Amino acid sequence: MTALAPTTAPRREAMTGTVTSPSGRVGKALVNVMAVLALGYLFLPIFVIVLFSFNEPKGKFNAVWQQFTLENWLHPFSDTALTDALILSIEIAVLASLVATVLGTFLAIALVRYRFRGGSGVNFFLVLPLTTPEIVLGASLLTLFLEPHLVLANQQFTLGFTTILLAHIMFCVSYVAMTVKARIRGFDWTLEDAAMDLGASPSRTFFKVTLPLIMPGILAAFLLSFALSVDDFIITYFVSGPSTTTFPVRIFGQSRTATPPQINVLATMILVVSVSVMFVATWFGQRRQRRMGIS
Amino acid sequence: MADVNERDDQGRKQARASPWLLLAPGVVFLFLFFFFPLFTLFQMSLSYRPSRFEDPVFGWEWSNYSEAFSQYGEQFSRSFVYAGLATLAALAIAYPLAYVIAFRGGRYKNVLLGLVVVPFFTNFLIRTLAWKTIVGDQGWVVDTLRWIGILGENESLLRRPIAVVGGLTYNFLPFMVLPIYVALEKIDPRLVDAARDLYSNTWRAFRKIVFPLSLPGVFAGSLLVFIPAAGDFVNAYYLGSAKTTMIGNVVQNQFLVQVDYPVAAALSFVFMAIVMMIVVVYSKILGTEDIA
Numbered sequence: 001m002t003a004l005a006p007t008t009a010p011r012r013e014a015m016t017g018t019v020t021s022p023s024g025r026v027g028k029a030l031v032n033v034m035a036v037l038a039l040g041y042l043f044l045p046i047f048v049i050v051l052f053s054f055n056e057p058k059g060k061f062n063a064v065w066q067q068f069t070l071e072n073w074l075h076p077f078s079d080t081a082l083t084d085a086l087i088l089s090i091e092i093a094v095l096a097s098l099v100a101t102v103l104g105t106f107l108a109i110a111l112v113r114y115r116f117r118g119g120s121g122v123n124f125f126l127v128l129p130l131t132t133p134e135i136v137l138g139a140s141l142l143t144l145f146l147e148p149h150l151v152l153a154n155q156q157f158t159l160g161f162t163t164i165l166l167a168h169i170m171f172c173v174s175y176v177a178m179t180v181k182a183r184i185r186g187f188d189w190t191l192e193d194a195a196m197d198l199g200a201s202p203s204r205t206f207f208k209v210t211l212p213l214i215m216p217g218i219l220a221a222f223l224l225s226f227a228l229s230v231d232d233f234i235i236t237y238f239v240s241g242p243s244t245t246t247f248p249v250r251i252f253g254q255s256r257t258a259t260p261p262q263i264n265v266l267a268t269m270i271l272v273v274s275v276s277v278m279f280v281a282t283w284f285g286q287r288r289q290r291r292m293g294i295s
Numbered sequence: 296m297a298d299v300n301e302r303d304d305q306g307r308k309q310a311r312a313s314p315w316l317l318l319a320p321g322v323v324f325l326f327l328f329f330f331f332p333l334f335t336l337f338q339m340s341l342s343y344r345p346s347r348f349e350d351p352v353f354g355w356e357w358s359n360y361s362e363a364f365s366q367y368g369e370q371f372s373r374s375f376v377y378a379g380l381a382t383l384a385a386l387a388i389a390y391p392l393a394y395v396i397a398f399r400g401g402r403y404k405n406v407l408l409g410l411v412v413v414p415f416f417t418n419f420l421i422r423t424l425a426w427k428t429i430v431g432d433q434g435w436v437v438d439t440l441r442w443i444g445i446l447g448e449n450e451s452l453l454r455r456p457i458a459v460v461g462g463l464t465y466n467f468l469p470f471m472v473l474p475i476y477v478a479l480e481k482i483d484p485r486l487v488d489a490a491r492d493l494y495s496n497t498w499r500a501f502r503k504i505v506f507p508l509s510l511p512g513v514f515a516g517s518l519l520v521f522i523p524a525a526g527d528f529v530n531a532y533y534l535g536s537a538k539t540t541m542i543g544n545v546v547q548n549q550f551l552v553q554v555d556y557p558v559a560a561a562l563s564f565v566f567m568a569i570v571m572m573i574v575v576v577y578s579k580i581l582g583t584e585d586i587a
Contacts, residue, residue: 024497035395038388039407042414042468045425049417052428063424064433103321110317122318129329131518133526133570135543139550139563140332143339146556147350151331170328173321231418233529234543238550251420252529259424267421274416278409 046271053264060258072261076269079262085250086266092161092246093229096168101222103169104176109214111177112184129174138238141167145239159241167239168232172225179224183217216285223281227274340560351557359561367545367562371569374542377456378525381463382471385520386513388464389471393512394505396472397479411472419466423533426462427453430534454536462530470519478512479505514581522570542566 052062056069077083107126111119129137145157157163191213195205233248240249251263340359342351364371396407414422430436430452440446452458482505490500528543535541542562549559 027497031391032395032399034388034391038392038468038472039410041388041465042411045422045429045465046414046417048425048428049421052425063428063431103324106317107321110314114314116314119314122322125322125325125330129325131522131571131574132329132333132567133522135526135528135546136333136336136563136567137329139546139560140336141328142550143335143556143560144328144332146335149331149335152327166328170325173325177321227415231415233418233420234526237547248418248420251418251424255420255424255533263421263424267417270418271413271416275409275413278412282405282409 049264050268050271053261053268055261055264057261060260062259062261062264072265076262076265079260081245082247082250082254082260082262082266085245086247088161088245089230089247092164092168093226096165096172096229097222097225100169100172100176100225101218104173104221104225105180105214105218107173107177108180108184108217109210112181112187113189126174126177129171130178134171134232134234137167137171138235141170141235142238159239160244163239163241164236164244164246167235168229171232171235172228175228176221176225179221180214180217183220184214187214216288219281223277230270336560337564339556340564342557342560344555344557356557359557360565362558363561363565366558367542370540370542370545371566373539374525374566375569375573377460377463377531377539377541378521380460381467381524382517382521384460384464385468385471386517389468389475389516390513393472393475393479397476397482398484408473408476411469411476415469420529422466423462423529426465427533430458430461453534454539456535456539458534459531459539459541462534463524463527466527466530467520467524470523471516474515474519475509475512478509478515482508510581514578518574518577521573525570526566 052065053072054068054070055062055065056067056071057064058066107122111123141163142159144152145159145163148154148156191209192205195209196202200208231248232246233252236246237249237252240246245253247266251259254260338353339351341356342353343356343359344351392411396404396411400407428434432451432453437446437452440452441448441450446452486504486508487500490504495503525541526543528541528547531539531541531544546559546562546566549555549562553559
C-alpha cells in the first residue's frame with residue numbers, strides 16, 4: 001500500500017513525467033500491438049483447424065496442406081465411429097450438466113443466501129476439486145470404480161457410460177456452484193420476503209420470484225458445464241473403459257493411426273454452433289437487462 | 296446479509312435447517328465421487344501386488360512412494376519446470392491483452408472477451424494437433440526459422456522442450472486472460488486519475504496502482520494455468536519426445552498401459568501433495584486466501 005502513502009510524491013514526480021510524453025504514446029501503442037499479437041496467437045491454431053477441413057490429405061494424416069477440396073464438408077459424418085463418439089459426448093454433456101446445474105445451484109443458493117456455521121468449510125470443500133489436477137481426479141475415480149465399496153452400496157461399476165457421467169457431474173458441480181454464486185451475490189433477497197408477505201408460499205416464491213431472477217446465472221453455469229463436459233479428455237480417458245468412446249477419447253485413440261479431415265469438419269461445426277449460442281445468449285442477456293432497466 | 300437477524304423465531308429455525316437441506320445433495324455427491332475416490336487412491340498407493348496378474352492388496356506398502364520418487368524424480372521436476380515456464384509465458388502474453396480489453400476495449404469489450412473464449416470451443420486435443428501441424432517439420436514456422444538460420448537445416452521444433460512448453464502455454468492461455476481481466480475491470484479508474492493528478496506518469500501509475508490491484512487476478516490465473524499444465528500429458532505426448540516426458544505421461548502410462556496401480560497411485564498422490572503445497576505457499580506469498 002505504499003502507493004497511497006507518501007505525501008511528498010508530487011514534488012518528486014513533477015520533474016519526471018507527464019501524461020502525453022512521447023515515450024508514453026509509444027508505450028501505449030506497444031501494449032496495443034502486444035494485445036493484437038496475443039489474439040493472433042490464440043486464433044492461429046483455430047485458423048489452421050478450419051483451413052485443414054478443406055484439405056485433401058495424402059495418406060492417413062491430415063497434417064500437411066495438399067489441395068483444396070469440399071469433399072470433407074459434403075461427407076461430414078462419413079467417419080461413423082467419430083460421429084457416434086460425438087453424439088455420445090453430447091448425450092453425456094446434457095445429462096451431466098443438468099444434474100450438476102441442479103446440485104451446484106442448490107449449493108450456491110445455500111452459501112449466498114444463508115449465513116451458517118460451516119459455510120466457509122463447505123466453500124473450501126467446493127474449491128478443492130478445482131485445484132486438484134485432472135490426472136489425479138481421473139486416477140482416483142478409476143481406483144474407486146475398480147472394486148465395490150460399502151459407501152456406494154457395494155455397487156460394482158463397469159467402466160462406461162455411467163462412470164463417465166458420474167465423473168463429469170463431479171467436476172462440473174464446483175464450476176456451477178462458483179458461477180452461480182458469483183452471479184447471485186448481489187441478489188436482493190428481501191424480494192422473497194416481500195412475496196411471502198403478500199401471501200405466496202415458499203415454493204411459489206421460489207418458482208415465481210427467485211428462480212426467474214437468478215436464471216441467467218444458472219443458464220451461464222449450464223452452458224459452462226456443457227462445454228467442460230464435451231471437451232473433457234483426461235478424466236474421461238481414465239474412466240471410459242474400452243468400449244465407450246467419447247469424442248475426445250476417439251480423437252486421441254485414432255490420432256496414432258490416422259487423423260481424418262472429418263475431425264476438422266466436426267470441430268469447425270462445433271465452433272460455429274458454440275459461437276452462435278454465445279452470441280444469442282449475450283444478446284438475450286443484454287435485451288433482458290435493458291427491459292428490466294438495469295444498465 | 297443481516298436479514299437473518301431480523302427474522303422471527305420460526306424464520307430463524309428455518310434459516311438454520313434450510314441451508315443444509317440445499318447443501319446435502321451436492322455435498323454428499325462430492326463426498327462420494329471426489330473425496331472418497333481420493334481415499335481409495337491413497338489406499339491403492341499403499342497396496343502391493345501379490346503377483347503380476349493378481350489384484351492389489353492393501354498392506355501399508357510405503358515402498359511405492361520411495362519407488363515413485365526414485366524412479367520418476369526427473370519427470371516430477373520436469374513437469375513443474377515446464378508448467379512454471381508456461382505460466383510465466385502465459386502471464387506475459389495474457390496481461391497486455393487483458394489490460395487492453397479492460398481499459399481500452401470501450402464498447403467492444405464484450406466482443407473482445409468473446410474472442411478470447413472462442414478457441415475454447417474447439418477441443419483441446421484438436422487444438423494441440425493443430426499446433427503440431429503449425430510447428431511441424433513441414434510447416435512454415437520451421438521453414439522460416441531454418442531460412443533465417445535460427446534452426447539448422449535438419450533441426451526441428453517438435454520433440455523439443457520448447458514445443459511442449461509452447462503447447463502448454465497456448466492451451467491454457469484463456470485461463471490467464473479472464474481472471475486478470477476481471478481484476479483489472481474492478482479497478483476504479485479514478486485511482487489512476489488521482490495518480491496522474493499527482494504527476495505520476497502512465498508507467499509509474501501502472502506499477503504502483505494498477506498492477507498491485509490486479510494481483511488477485513494474476514494469482515488466480517497463474518494457478519488456473521499451472522495446475523492443469525503440470526498434470527497434462529497430451530502436449531508432451533503430441534509435441535514432445537521420450538526426453539520431455541512429464542509426470543502426467545507416467546501416471547497415464549502406469550495406470551492405463553502397464554496397469555501398475557499401486558505405484559501409479561503413489562505417483563498421483565505425491566503429485567497432488569506437491570501441487571497443493573505450491574498453491575498454499577503461493578497464496579501465502581501473494582497474501583490472498585481467495586483461491587476461487
